[in-house]
Amino acid sequence: MSYVKAPAGHFTVLYFAAASSYTAKSCEHLPAPVPALELFAQLEKKYPGIGQKVLSSCAVTVNLEYIDLDGEDAQHKDLVISEGDEVAIIPPVSSG
């Protein structure tokens, strides 16, 4: 499948590996803007349990850039996800 560009007023979320299994989706569009720190809460509302089971260990990127939301002094805690952005939820894959 290929990813469709987000419609006006939306951003794209890409789900990889376990995130894709949990949501049964590889991507979707959500309304923008959203503060980065509120993204997980929104996804938890949509997919109950995803926070603890998947998101807690995930890497998150916005427009192919790793974002750091962990802790008080996190570098990107004020970041706002805006219209047209591409967010990726990347759980660690450990098998091989």
Next chain:
Amino acid sequence: MSSTLIIDSLRKQISSCEAQLKDLRRQLAEAEQLRRQKQEKERLGETTVANDPLDHDMNYGIADAFRSEVYAALSPLAEENVMRRSWPLEKAEYKRYGRQLIMPEIGLQGQLRLKNASVLIVGVGGLGCPAAAYLAGAGVGKIGIIDGDVVEESNLHRQILHSTSRVGMSKVESAMVFLSSLNPNVQLTPHPSRLTPETAIPTMKDYDLVLDCTDTPASRYLISDTCILLSKPLVSASALRIDGQLVVLNNPPLPPGDPKGGPCYRCVFPKPPPPESVVSCGDGGILGPVVGVMGVLQALEALKVLTRTPEPPSLTIFSAHANPMFRTIRLRSRKPKCAACSSSATVTAEALTSGSLDYVQFCGAVNPVEALRPSERISAENYAKVRMGVNPFTGSENRREGHVLVDVRERVQFGICKLEGSVNVPFSEVARTPVTTTAAEVAQMPNRLDGDGDDRKEANAKESWVDELRRNPDKPIFVVCRLGNDSQVTVQKMKQLGLDNGGKRWIGDIKGGLRAWRESVDLEFPDY
């Protein structure tokens, strides 16, 4: 293992040792020659050095990248009359590596770097096999391989160093047979056991570069931490189903606390995934070319680390069914408070070797599921009797139509083989069904229904499996899965959903699942 294989393996090892001996003799000859040259120079005095035009050109007129090649080409020429001409590579090596040697990205200098390099490959499975093959093929001088497993038939679709005739042989030994016949110039070091916190430092310290080709979160943190402690760059990859990840870590490999060093595994993934969410290739499946492409990319990154200056850190994610298939994410540098590589690191060599860093505990262990009481379980033999018509608990007649057999394996597995008369309710659907909701509430759940048609169908499927089982409230329900874990969780869930009519209907699982069925009832039932 047959005796022919042992003989074959020994022959290969002997030829590998002979190649090493030859290499050592060559190194000795080179060292002796250098000493002779030095003595000769001292005898002639150092009068020519300062005004030597060649010396000037070499220092000021030639780009760094080419200098050593020019030296390498010129120095034997100058000594031509003194003694037999000697080349930096063996005659056969020019031919063997010719196709990469002529590339500006490698060149003679790059080839010599590879030849002098030592690489440790942790795990010779789906990732390690292709990685090792390409690194041995490229002429990396020393390759160490670690693995504690033996070759199994189910490995062969992706672990390309092993073969049908070597099933049962240790993976390390099998890999040695393949690699030494691929390239006898490579010095191979076997480490035929699992890497542990106690052995990690002594095992890894003598190598220039490490490849993480393992398959558990615990080993990934252990290898990354050890690489930080030993200042070794690390090429880490992983793969599951149709997804893969690749990242070059600790490159440049600067000491902990130096922010200019490359990030480590903990910087990218500070928290391990919850243990119950970790899926192995055995449980989740893996496509050979998916893990193969990740292993090949590891070899490529290893060649880059060994021959080029470090690039800014990035994480490459591969997804076979996505478009584009590859995405490369820019990573930040080291995490300011990383537990392993920052100035406030808590991971130390002492903590590692003393065993106080418990990686298994850090990543969490999944205990075997023991969720049900004995009265809620039935052995495969006894279930076979139920199918024959006798209830082993009551002795009463019990025809096959008198019960429901629910198989909770995922649809694909159910499609491979199933017990006659069983109905499929995939465990993923069971797990997603909320306990507190009734069918009517499921229908009203807004988030489940706001998507496309597939979402709606899925939501309907979820309510229907519970409804379907409510339809025959008197028939006992037997739940089966592949190994007997998911079936127990399902039995509990069914009871929470009230399918047991307050205890009036028996619901239980088949102990040990379809594996037990195969082992004790039907040997012909497929083992996949």
